Amino acid sequence: MNAILKTGLALLLLAAASTQADAGRFTSLPGNPGLHSASAIVLDSKGDLIYGKDVDTVRPIASITKLMTAMVVLDAGLDLDEQITIEEADKDRLRLTGSRLRVGASLSRRDLLLLALMSSENRAAAALGRSYPGGTGNFVAQMNAKAAALDMQRSRFADPAGLDAGNVSTASDLAKMLHAAQGYPLITASTTTVEREVRPFSRSGTLMFINTNRLLKNESWQIELSKTGYINEAGRCLVMQANIDGEAVSIVLLNSFGKLTPFGDSNRLRKWMLANS
Numbered sequence: 001m002n003a004i005l006k007t008g009l010a011l012l013l014l015a016a017a018s019t020q021a022d023a024g025r026f027t028s029l030p031g032n033p034g035l036h037s038a039s040a041i042v043l044d045s046k047g048d049l050i051y052g053k054d055v056d057t058v059r060p061i062a063s064i065t066k067l068m069t070a071m072v073v074l075d076a077g078l079d080l081d082e083q084i085t086i087e088e089a090d091k092d093r094l095r096l097t098g099s100r101l102r103v104g105a106s107l108s109r110r111d112l113l114l115l116a117l118m119s120s121e122n123r124a125a126a127a128l129g130r131s132y133p134g135g136t137g138n139f140v141a142q143m144n145a146k147a148a149a150l151d152m153q154r155s156r157f158a159d160p161a162g163l164d165a166g167n168v169s170t171a172s173d174l175a176k177m178l179h180a181a182q183g184y185p186l187i188t189a190s191t192t193t194v195e196r197e198v199r200p201f202s203r204s205g206t207l208m209f210i211n212t213n214r215l216l217k218n219e220s221w222q223i224e225l226s227k228t229g230y231i232n233e234a235g236r237c238l239v240m241q242a243n244i245d246g247e248a249v250s251i252v253l254l255n256s257f258g259k260l261t262p263f264g265d266s267n268r269l270r271k272w273m274l275a276n277s
Contacts (some may be wrong), residue, residue: 024044024045024046024048024050024247025044025247025277026042026044026050026244026247026249026273026277027044027048027049027050029050029272029273029276029277030276031272031276033051033268033269033271033272034268034272035051035053035253035265035268035269036257036258036261036264036265037053037253037254037255037256037261037265038054038057038059038235038255038256039054039057039170039171039252039253039254039255040052040053040054040055040171040251040252040253040265040269041055041171041174041175041250041252042249042250042251042252042269043250044247044248044249044250045247045248045249047179050273051269052171052172053171054171055171056154056170056171056172057170057171058154058168058169058170059169059170059234059254059255060165060166060167060168060233061162061167061168061169061229061234061237062162062163062167062229062230062231062233062234062237063120063122063125063161063162063228063229063230063231063237064162064169064174064227064228064229064237064239065125065143065157065159065160065161065167065229066116066117066120066125066160066161066162066227066229067117067181067187067191067227068143068146068147068157068177069116069125069128069129069139069160069161070113070117070181070184070187070190071146071180071181071184071187072132072139072142072143072146073109073113073128074113074184074186074187075142075146076132076133076142078109078132079109080108080109080110080186081108081109081110082108082109082131083106083108084106084107084108084109084127084128084131085104085105085106085127086102086103086104086105086106086123086127086200087103087127088103089126089130090103090123090126090127090130091103091123091126092122092123092126092161092163094163094164095231097122097163099122100207101115101121101123101124101200102201104201105200105201106200106201106202107198109128109131110186111198112124112125112127112128113128113190114190114193114196115198115209116128116161117187117190117227118190118191118193118196118209118211118212119209119210119211119212120227120228120229121209122161122163125160125161125162126159126160126161128160129159129161136159136160140157140158140159140160143157143160144156144157147173147177150176150177150180151176152174152176153173154168154169154170154173155168155169155170155173155174155177156168156169162229162231163231165231165233165234171252171254174239174252174254175250175252177239178225178239178240178241178250178252179250181225182224182225182241187225188225188241191211191213191225191226191227192211192216192224192225193211194210194211194216194217195208195209195210195211196208196209197209211226212228213226213227213228213238213240214263215240215263220267220270221242221266221270222242222244223240223241223242223243224241224242224248225240225241226238226239226240227239227240228262234254234255235254235255235256236253236255236256236257236259236262237253237254237255237256237262238251238252238253238262238263238265238266239251239252239253240266244270244273244274245273245274245277249273251266251269253265253266
């Protein structure tokens, strides 16, 4: 073999070795995790695909919307200690969901953000949008502007709480939103808070709210950010940023049938990754 061929072969082998070294630990895993969610995407910390299923189908996203709501509030630099009072306009007239935040309840913008993210409190999210400069209409416009800035090309937002089925996105778009949300410490802290007491009424006691993601109580999981969602049109949804055996992983699960299916899918996914890595 002449010198030129030897040099070329050496360069090709070096390039192949470099590519293999750069590949994430969980990429190119054999088999299939058998997820029941209609759409799913799992990415490593470099953004490389670990698993994908119907990643570009546009679907309603329910309360996953609240991550966008939180980012828009925080981007505006509004006073987080300002007290906001729940009003009649914050009631859910679309699906008639209830809330322990009765009209007249008053909490700081920071606490409303916490409750919207942690326990998916719809009136808290509605109040955040209503109290935004320009009101709810301008708030929704800013949500869509933020989506465009994040290159979420197949996403549209219609209300701050996610009750409207017009809040739609794809698994791949939501991975972008999840990545962006990681840059907000208040969002990561709020979405991983297991429970919190607040006092929205001066003449009564505290109210306890709990996180909607039951995996936060599972010692097998190290979750750094999460949000659940559900309306009939969206099915059960779950997005998470988690650490699996030392590796940062982004997980998006959409349109699962059954209350516990997203959590079951998450465990199936984790088991598959660890068994094949």
